[in-house]
Amino acid sequence: MVEPKVEPMLVAEGVRKSYGSVEVLSGIDLVVMPGQVTCLVGPSGSGKSTFLRCVNHLESIDGGRLAVNGQLVGYREEKGRLHELKEREACRNRACVGMVFQNFNLFQHMSALENIIEAPQRVLKLSKEEAINSARELLAMVGLSTRGDSLPSQLSGGQQQRVAIARALAMKPKLMLFDEATSALDPELVGEVLSAMRALAASGMSMVVVTHEMGFAREAADEMVFMDAGLIVERGSPDQVLDNPQHARTKAFLTKACRPYCRL
Amino acid sequence: MPEDRPAHELPPIPARYPGRRVASVIVLLIAAQVLISVITNPRFKWDIVGEYLFSDIILSGVRLTIGLTLIAQLLGIVVGVGLAVMRLSPNHTVARCAWVYLWFFRGTPLLVQLIFWYNISALYPKFTIGLPFLEPFVSFNANALITPLAVAILGLGLNEGAYMAEIVRGGILGVDSGQSQAAKALGMTHSQTLRRIVLPQALRLILPPSGNQTILMLKTTSLVSILALADLLYSAQSIYTRTFQTIPLLIVVSLWYITITSVLTVGQTILEQKLSNGSSRQAPPQMLRWLLSGIVRPRRNQRLDQKKLESTDG
Ligand SMILES: Nc1ncnc2c1ncn2[C@@H]1O[C@H](COP(=O)(O)OP(=O)(O)OP(=O)(O)O)[C@@H](O)[C@H]1O
Ligand SMILES: [Mg+2]
Numbered sequence: 406m407v408e409p410k411v412e413p414m415l416v417a418e419g420v421r422k423s424y425g426s427v428e429v430l431s432g433i434d435l436v437v438m439p440g441q442v443t444c445l446v447g448p449s450g451s452g453k454s455t456f457l458r459c460v461n462h463l464e465s466i467d468g469g470r471l472a473v474n475g476q477l478v479g480y481r482e483e484k485g486r487l488h489e490l491k492e493r494e495a496c497r498n499r500a501c502v503g504m505v506f507q508n509f510n511l512f513q514h515m516s517a518l519e520n521i522i523e524a525p526q527r528v529l530k531l532s533k534e535e536a537i538n539s540a541r542e543l544l545a546m547v548g549l550s551t552r553g554d555s556l557p558s559q560l561s562g563g564q565q566q567r568v569a570i571a572r573a574l575a576m577k578p579k580l581m582l583f584d585e586a587t588s589a590l591d592p593e594l595v596g597e598v599l600s601a602m603r604a605l606a607a608s609g610m611s612m613v614v615v616t617h618e619m620g621f622a623r624e625a626a627d628e629m630v631f632m633d634a635g636l637i638v639e640r641g642s643p644d645q646v647l648d649n650p651q652h653a654r655t656k657a658f659l660t661k662a663c664r665p666y667c668r669l
Numbered sequence: 670m671p672e673d674r675p676a677h678e679l680p681p682i683p684a685r686y687p688g689r690r691v692a693s694v695i696v697l698l699i700a701a702q703v704l705i706s707v708i709t710n711p712r713f714k715w716d717i718v719g720e721y722l723f724s725d726i727i728l729s730g731v732r733l734t735i736g737l738t739l740i741a742q743l744l745g746i747v748v749g750v751g752l753a754v755m756r757l758s759p760n761h762t763v764a765r766c767a768w769v770y771l772w773f774f775r776g777t778p779l780l781v782q783l784i785f786w787y788n789i790s791a792l793y794p795k796f797t798i799g800l801p802f803l804e805p806f807v808s809f810n811a812n813a814l815i816t817p818l819a820v821a822i823l824g825l826g827l828n829e830g831a832y833m834a835e836i837v838r839g840g841i842l843g844v845d846s847g848q849s850q851a852a853k854a855l856g857m858t859h860s861q862t863l864r865r866i867v868l869p870q871a872l873r874l875i876l877p878p879s880g881n882q883t884i885l886m887l888k889t890t891s892l893v894s895i896l897a898l899a900d901l902l903y904s905a906q907s908i909y910t911r912t913f914q915t916i917p918l919l920i921v922v923s924l925w926y927i928t929i930t931s932v933l934t935v936g937q938t939i940l941e942q943k944l945s946n947g948s949s950r951q952a953p954p955q956m957l958r959w960l961l962s963g964i965v966r967p968r969r970n971q972r973l974d975q976k977k978l979e980s981t982d983g
Pocket of ligand 1: 424429447448449450451452453454455456
């Protein structure tokens, strides 16, 4: 399916991360090809959020390597050894990875439009007009072209999350990370966010999605990965993992977490 | 409103509280008694109060007090923001230095600090700018630099900085950390995040206690009378040590402090409203209306309107 020459968008090799003496990630290997959507599922505390935060270097890693689009994130390599970058370089470096959070995290004192144009102006040094033009396009894309002047407190949860997606896209990321983007939403608002994510996937964006929405995973994911206790214990196509899980932990998790979507 | 509708369509009759009315009458009677005695007691010497209220000496004292309050508070805010940012810095040495500053300035009385600064020339007769172990680049004579006014501004401002630092830090910590995470994930640097995302939102939390601090500062400036600076209190003292009209002049002083405090309070209210981006727009004279509303008794249906107003105000 994937041509052999294409460079992978994300390569994680043996990524390790500890908080104090607790090892949260114990060697994660993952490859995401351009345009591929990878869904990450697993029980609470298994390290899914931590892994995403390591990918864009919101957290430092204690071992292994992480490269996005062929470039290390937050580190440079010298004589086979990783050196952490200074804050300023790391910032420029992580701008090519977009991230969407469970709690939207919109800037509360700025309108939807201002939320979107802030980072492109400060980080990419776009002019205000350029930033506003692309922000308007993005707002239209997530179906909110009329709500640009609204403050986050005047928007519903689903609308806020769509603004957050537009805000991340304004940085022209190569890879998008979604950390339980719909978990904080009322059930009737989940759909509008998922359809924005589906449209994004269809447009060819590379995505790593942590989600409990197995229906979305089955339909949009190219690969599904099951994590437990800091390790990837099972991976495969969504149908494979959801309908015919091999590992005992996967079976146990799927029967508990998502009965309606699995034929178990 | 025509009252010919059937009873079940009329609005419910509010409960009556005769006890409350009795309590208001008693309180108002006591207040009236106090007021009358204050006005008629000749020993208050209101004529002398009137004579000095706008005298040149008092007015220049008022000017110094206001100027000192504003400058010292401004210095306090600048120092406070700096210290707060230092205390939250990832650099532990910097954070601890800020902590030691707070520990020192909050641990010693302001009066002691003021006298200490006043006598600093005994400790350091010369001030120099330079690096440790090297010949200084510039040097000043301490006595020329440390005027009473400079001591007052420095003493009040540096001390205020310690308190403002805690207020600002509280404001910064009060802004949801998820937004800083998001800014970081978008590639913004620590200082961009602080300036563009955190501080503007912290301001809303910082402003009300800062208003309090300014009002406190206004009255704290009276301490500088020990430096023989002619502020409001010192000017009044200089008059009554001559004329022995102590009480009337203290009344003059109090009237001025109350007036300035009121002006500051109104200013604070207006500023807060400008900042509270449409979340609850309230007109400033609410306070006055609230004070008078119990005394001028409204008619019944007006009272209902008032109730509705109050419940939407809250
Ligand atoms: N800053 C931190 N300091 C210490 N421990 C942490 C920190 N962040 C996460 N952890 C721990 O790391 C482990 C993995 O956390 P993580 O948030 O990655 O889990 P998760 O898979 O995202 O779970 P959930 O589905 O509940 O979001 C948890 O045991 C958590 O307690
Ligand atoms: Mg998580």
